Amino acid sequence: MSLTLVELAAKLNLSTSTISRALSRPEMVAASTRTLVAEAVERYGYRPNGIARSLRKGRTQTIGLIVSDIQNPFYAAVTRAAEREAARHNYSLVISNADENATNESRALNLLSEMQVAGIIHVSTGANLDILQTLSAKGIPIVDIDRASGLAEVDTVLVDNARGAELAARHLLNLGHRHIAIITGPQHLTTGYERLKGFRETLASSDVALADPYLKVGDFREASGYEAAMALLALREPPTALFVANNEMMAGALSALHELSIRVPTDISLISFDDVRWAKYVDPPLTIIAQPTEQIGTLAASLLFERFEGRLESVHHVLEPKFIRRQSCAPPHTLVTRRKQVKMPRSQTDTET
């Protein structure tokens, strides 16, 4: 199969130690042998076996990343940044998709553990605290991103979700909305919980109550956004404004709106989290709360490297979300006007061949 150190040593009449040294600590080796080895490596295409090296050294050059959905552009952006930072340090990134599923997450954690990854970047599903605890106890640094798992010893890179929701709520309130609905995420996830909390409290501070029918809890996936939006729009008194807590559910909500031919922002104002690229190309361009995806990924990886360097105390970053105003929010129509609206399901317009 592949050329090994022993074989290469035989060819050169050198010991394995010399060659190993020539490759990893060239300064400890005579210049002549150094070039000799370099040439042979080039000629025979020798590549050290990283597995053997890892076993011997007791550590790998690999970090694990568990995301809830790599297809969600938010996580894709974070992933890319993390991969870059890892590559910069000559580390590889092993990626696992949890798909918002605790079983997948536990499988992924165990796999990463067996792979002896040097550290883990982790978007929590809210479960598997026991496994995380064990890994952490084994000395594998973990950094929670996006959602806090609740473990004390892990580093965290989070976004001020309550603040983001507040920005969204305030914008809608300022436009004059009073019938405001929210589609938030699961309440056992900090993102779902805090975005609701910040939103509700901001409304309350303006004496606007978040009525029960206006509160929908999805699962951060597209389908749940669709369902929730459908339900909201079927209300006898539909909201004049809607805040959606992530981009996936927003995509679902948009589907619902299209299907019902509801105009944005004429009939309803729309604001959501996550400045994914398509947010500025849709009709109309979406007003959103942006999260610093690049920074999350880069920072998360850096924290891991700091741990490798020996940092012991845990570190917690809370990054600022940013309000980006586009054209999906406008002052509300009066109820009378709204009631006259004709809402007619529109047939699917895609045509496939």
Add this chain to the structure above:
Amino acid sequence: MSLTLVELAAKLNLSTSTISRALSRPEMVAASTRTLVAEAVERYGYRPNGIARSLRKGRTQTIGLIVSDIQNPFYAAVTRAAEREAARHNYSLVISNADENATNESRALNLLSEMQVAGIIHVSTGANLDILQTLSAKGIPIVDIDRASGLAEVDTVLVDNARGAELAARHLLNLGHRHIAIITGPQHLTTGYERLKGFRETLASSDVALADPYLKVGDFREASGYEAAMALLALREPPTALFVANNEMMAGALSALHELSIRVPTDISLISFDDVRWAKYVDPPLTIIAQPTEQIGTLAASLLFERFEGRLESVHHVLEPKFIRRQSCAPPHTLVTRRKQVKMPRSQTDTET
């Protein structure tokens, strides 16, 4: 640090072999000891060291994936499918971003090689054939997806790009367009080359020549799509229809159109490759040529597993693209009408806080 087999064996007064067997081939071990071991594993949280196992077994449970951009939703979708298929077989996926850059690609290939990945799924940058050759010779199966690297011995999962371009061209021709432009990709990549070829030939078969000014070659990234579109729209006689060879460049082209306040499809018809989700939410929903992303990812991984099982001859799949009609294409306006258009740069409308 972590509990090892030897330590566990000591605790149980059993030999390491027995425990090893109890875990990997339970049927070879007495039921009583089996449960004894199982309990101890549970209690002490023993996890086998995958690195040691890999070294001993001579193979890893890892496959490498090199994509040109994980943030491109097309590759994200492929990645997700590949990860699923891998997980189904209890394999992990190591992901590297080449960023359309040959140096990054070579770095990634070498890293994967050192990691002793069992196989590689590969989106070619068109370079590094020598490294690929070497890896392949070492017995690491490789499957090219999306773009053919040109190596004979690798498996391939490609899409019929010429056919996709033909579908696009035919649609525009049928609508009556004669001034048709294309933004294609690098000509050393099969995707860039074949999409241009299929497009040009289809036009030619209807006696429409693809004029030089109407042919732009980008690099499949957003910025190049923007530049190319800007150049096309600055022509004394701008095209009435535009085919863009991937979703990234289409995003760039859309930026340009927005900026110049050019209406789609009134002023120009638009069609592109890749049915990314946002394509149906933009204004207007984009008519596109869809590629079977799921299938590409799943199939690529499966081919690898077949190789692991011993398949020797290489296999080549060419999947069918699909035409999806939405609302970005319409019959052309007459030249006179078009010339009257007012084209006024629109200022940037995003507002950040």
Add this chain to the structure above:
DNA sequence: TTGTATGCGTTATCAA
């Protein structure tokens, strides 16, 4: 059914 012994390919310790 269980135990003993060996080796996977590398790095690190120690001696030369």
Add this chain to the structure above:
DNA sequence: TTGATAACGCATACAA
């Protein structure tokens, strides 16, 4: 500056 040797943690061939 170089070489001999041991060890990383596991799986397996072979012996008991």
